[in-house]
Amino acid sequence: MKARALALSALSLTISIPLATAYSGDMTFYTPAYSPQGSSCDMAAAPGEPIVAISHLMMNNGANPNANPLCGTTISIYxxxxxQTVPNVKIVDTCMGCDEESIDVNVELFEALGFDQxxxxVQGMDWGGSAVGGKKEKKKKRGLEPLGVGAVVEKRVPGHPHGRRGEEA
Incomplete structure (x- = not known):
């Protein structure tokens, strides 16, 4: 009986942990090679497939970047x-010029998120995923919540306070 109660409490603990961690940083774009040799993960992507390179500070590539556990996992970008949220964006590369929470996406995704080249x-883009590391305290201070997995696409509201998209401070 004790073993069953312990197993149930462990199960409920596992369920209560958030599945995604949210980050907020700059987003830039690049034109990937779309071949395995063109990415630090040694992964090919189809033209137009939503892909992302995350900061070298998070990737921590080590001796064999192809063995990085983040390679091939997905994030959502808000x-x-x-x-607008775009789910299932595959991590295929390392962004050497990105700050820790900044990301670099392919041109098609940059435009799909509503931005002109x-x-x-773009500053203040939110993103996260189940494979990307912790930072619960930092997230809590910012009031960020884990990103959802369903795509939500809405038109811009006239007069919305974020009307000046992409302007640098």
Whole structure:
């Protein structure tokens, strides 16, 4: 009986842990090689497939970057300027020029999130996923919640406070 109660309490503990961690940083874009040799994960992606390179500070590639456990996992990216979420964005590369919580996405995804290439850099993009590391205290201070997995696409609300998308401070 004690073993069953212990197993049930362990199960409830596992269920109460959030499955995703949210980060907030800059988002830039790049044109990937779309071949395994073009990424630090040695993974090919189809043209137009939503892919992301995350910061070298998170990837921590080690001796064999192809063996990185983050390679091939997915994140969701949320655009607070138009309230659009894109789920299932595959991690295929390392962004050497990114700050810790910044990301680099392919051009098609940058545009799908509502940005013109002329913008170049967008500040304050939220993202997260079950494979990406902790930082619960930092997330809590920012009031960030784990990102959802379903795509939510809405039109921009006129007069919304984030109307000046992509402007740098």
């Amino acid at each position: 655009n607070p300027y138009n309230q 002329a913008v170049g850099r």
